Amino acid sequence: MRVIIHADLNSFFASAQQQADPALRGRPVGILKAKGRSCIIAASDEAKKFGVRTGVNVYEAKRLCPQIILVPADFPKYEIMTKKFIRLASEFSDRVEVFSLDEVFLEITDTAWWFGGAMSLAQKLQSRVKQELGEFIGCSIGIAGNKLMAKMASGLAPRRGILAVTDVNKASLLARAPFSEVCGIGYRLTKRLAGLGLTSLPQISAAPESILLANFGPFWGRRLKQISRGEDDSPIITTDKLTTAKSVSRTYTLYQDTTDPAKIKALLRNLVEEAVWKLRQMGLSGRQFGVGIRGANQSRFGHITSKICLDDGRQVFEQIYTIYNHWHWLYPVRFAGVWISLLQSKAALTRPLFNQRQDCLWPLIDKINQKYGLYTIFPGTLINQSIVRPEVNGYLGDKHFQLIDKRIG
Known part of the structure; x- marks a missing residue:
């Protein structure tokens, strides 16, 4: 008979903050995705006693627990x-x-x-x-077959x-x-x-x-x-058994709606830059590029397929921005997302001569950004703009990137 353990770190984000800051210990803590965000993404055990749960907005959290301490998430720490x-x-x-x-x-x-x-x-x-x-950092454990x-x-x-x-x-x-x-x-x-x-x-x-x-x-x-009936025969999926990434994406919800064309353009460029960085870290490039926009109860999604594979942020952004411009979007923007699919290993591709210089440049840029933090070197479009930085999804939606490529594990 199989013996399986499931280990779960209790109230992880909040407990991690309490571990790092003794002043937070024993006090109700709510974690925000970033400063200025309006939604609780994790609550400490003390906050949960007042009814504060993941997904509650800040106004409701303060109503339930006036003494709650709101702390922005620290994803590198997690x-x-x-x-x-x-x-x-x-x-x-x-x-x-x-x-x-x-x-x-x-x-x-x-x-x-x-x-x-x-x-x-x-x-x-x-x-x-x-x-x-x-x-x-508490840990609850279940043992079963x-x-x-x-x-x-x-x-x-x-x-x-x-x-x-x-x-x-x-x-x-x-x-x-x-x-x-x-x-x-x-x-x-x-x-x-x-x-x-x-x-x-x-x-x-x-x-x-x-x-x-x-x-x-x-x-x-x-x-x-x-x-x-409690029946399950699913196997343990170890890191080496993860399937190759089929796509790479990045989405972001703004703190407030914007109609500023420069901000919208910078946001899309920002999201593209992180997506192609992930691609290059995995030795992949793609030839289908998609974008989605939501706001004011309106939404549009679209994609375009290229004849050649790309991993250069400028080239991918040109494809993405062409789609966006074609919509003539007139509404405020609250949410944006980009994705890249039809991925192939760069090692298996024959690169055009005009791309070879860029192929030599990107490893150097990526090495600097890897050492000093992403966006140490960044596109000019993002100058004087608020930069959206990488976040770790709680359920590791990009497991292949996070685990196979040794960012986690």
Whole structure:
């Protein structure tokens, strides 16, 4: 029988700030994506006691908890701690899956006995997290025979606690698990299930499969039945098993709407620069380029395909900006995104002679930016503009870039 551990760092962003700043310890803390942002992206345990949750706006957070301390996120700090966390997990198993910035799965079927059993291993992992990451970084752990139940158990475990799923307690855990703690059942699926009167896993288990198939199709109809029974055979996906990146993207939501053409142009150029930087770090280039704009309840998305692969920010921006100009956009802009797809390895491409000089230049620029920080050298379009800097998505949407290319891990 498989033995799987799911380890989850509690209230990670907020706990990391409390660990770094003793003045924040024991006090309600809300993390903002950046200074001036209006949405809480993480809350400390102390803030959660007042009802402050991820996604709450600042006004509501202050209403619920007037004494809350708002702190801008420090993504470089979180990256460093995540690296340490992954390395610690790797000391207990050679089969580790990085699920998100603060969550890992470990297959310990063959290694648990080295540490005196699964429970002993989990306790040792918790102890190492406290030693290496700090006393304010808590870690909840779930132990089960599959990933689904291990993650569910860590969510139901006491803060900084360990919960092992057994034949004795499995049914009761499934009965009391809210859908928010069930991997695979998100917000939209929860609403659709509620529309059928299904609000718990036992209700899904008891529902006729024909109803599930009729409403959710052959895949999800059967998958929901399996989930409701705690069945899961998904493998641990180690870093070397990650599929090659299919696309690279970057999106950003402005603090407030803008109609300033210079700001909109600079934002798109900024997002393109980060996207092509990721491409070059992975040794890739692409030939399909897309852009999306939203604002004032209006939105436009479009893409263009080139005959040749590109990884030069200026050339990619020309493609992106051509699409944007073609729209004659007249509304305020609140959100912008760019993406690059149809990716190919640069090593497999024959480069035009006129690109060879740029191919020699970009490694030098990237090396400087890698050492001193992205946008140490930056496009002239961004002069006197507020630069949007890289952020780490909590669920590591760009896992191939973050993990394969050793930014994290």
